[in-house]
Amino acid sequence: MKFFFTSSTGLTFFSEFEILVTVDDIPVACCDGANKTMKLYYDWVKQFLNDDPALHSWYQDQCFNLLSTNFKDSLPILKQIFKQPEGIHTFQLLYSCEKDEETQKVNTVLVYGYDGEGFIALDLETQIWIALTPQAIPFKRLWDTNKARILWNKNILTQECPGWIESLLNGGKSILLRTEHPTLSLLQKTSSSPVSCHATGFYPKTALMFWRKDGEEIHEEVEHGGILPNNDETFQMRVYLNVSSISLEDWRRYKCVFQLLGKEEETIQLDEKEIKSNRERPSNPTIPIISAVIASVLVSIAGAAGYVVYKKNTNRHQPVPSS
Numbered sequence: 001m002k003f004f005f006t007s008s009t010g011l012t013f014f015s016e017f018e019i020l021v022t023v024d025d026i027p028v029a030c031c032d033g034a035n036k037t038m039k040l041y042y043d044w045v046k047q048f049l050n051d052d053p054a055l056h057s058w059y060q061d062q063c064f065n066l067l068s069t070n071f072k073d074s075l076p077i078l079k080q081i082f083k084q085p086e087g088i089h090t091f092q093l094l095y096s097c098e099k100d101e102e103t104q105k106v107n108t109v110l111v112y113g114y115d116g117e118g119f120i121a122l123d124l125e126t127q128i129w130i131a132l133t134p135q136a137i138p139f140k141r142l143w144d145t146n147k148a149r150i151l152w153n154k155n156i157l158t159q160e161c162p163g164w165i166e167s168l169l170n171g172g173k174s175i176l177l178r179t180e181h182p183t184l185s186l187l188q189k190t191s192s193s194p195v196s197c198h199a200t201g202f203y204p205k206t207a208l209m210f211w212r213k214d215g216e217e218i219h220e221e222v223e224h225g226g227i228l229p230n231n232d233e234t235f236q237m238r239v240y241l242n243v244s245s246i247s248l249e250d251w252r253r254y255k256c257v258f259q260l261l262g263k264e265e266e267t268i269q270l271d272e273k274e275i276k277s278n279r280e281r282p283s284n285p286t287i288p289i290i291s292a293v294i295a296s297v298l299v300s301i302a303g304a305a306g307y308v309v310y311k312k313n314t315n316r317h318q319p320v321p322s323s
Helices: 043-050 053-081 134-143 147-171 248-253 290-312
Strands: 002-009 017-023 026-032 037-040 089-099 106-114 117-123 128-131 183-187 195-202 207-213 222-224 235-241 254-260 266-269
Touching (some): 017 053, 053 089, 183 254, 195 207, 195 254, 207 235
Antiparallel strands (some): 026 037, 106 117, 117 128
């Protein structure tokens, strides 16, 4: 589960403050603090909030008022710290937790960003802040002294957040717990280019993809691409094989392997007849997600921080620092 908080200036196509919440990288809620609107994308998300009116009211108030004001007020301060002029600037927060199904360990992220670069992050293991840029060092020194805030964030991310995930998974089983298998294809720009094995349309994103030669996984001359979202709430990924030194007669010895976690392998043979030109537009294109992802991350973090305040039912709220 991820909370993306984003505050921006100079972007006409983006709200001044927005929070995006995702579960398994699927957007489930979005709050526009500047225009005071909130979208819940699924009925089970609406039910989750309707079951707790106080939480619903609190989250809305955080987005529309407190966090919106705090994030927007932080931008002029950061511009001054970085000695930057007016123009396009963003202040972001990513606040997330993810439970490893095998180890049951909860992996967490709390990181602030400014203008697309990391600014400061919290290491929950050592319980210290890490300055990701020299300008963040004064913040680190100050925030390291606030142990209550650090423990508050740790409780939210390691105790509360996994419970939110469980509740949302129970409500959204048909979406979040479904399995969709990919379409596999081979792509190549020119005869001397690497062959790209492309899997698209799969869900969930917990998947492996690699090349085999004579039944054995290989690593040399292989390059892995990242997992990217499609515009239909599925995912795609690629793995490349350098074939420049492989004779056509030996191509039959190679297979591309795709496997969803806990499911059977799916393979495609390296075959010149199967190769398509990847100059063609893919049948399942990825959304132009750069700005959406940035907005999502920032929004999610704000939402998570707000919910923590609600759960703790305390006046010791620690807003996004503005100085």
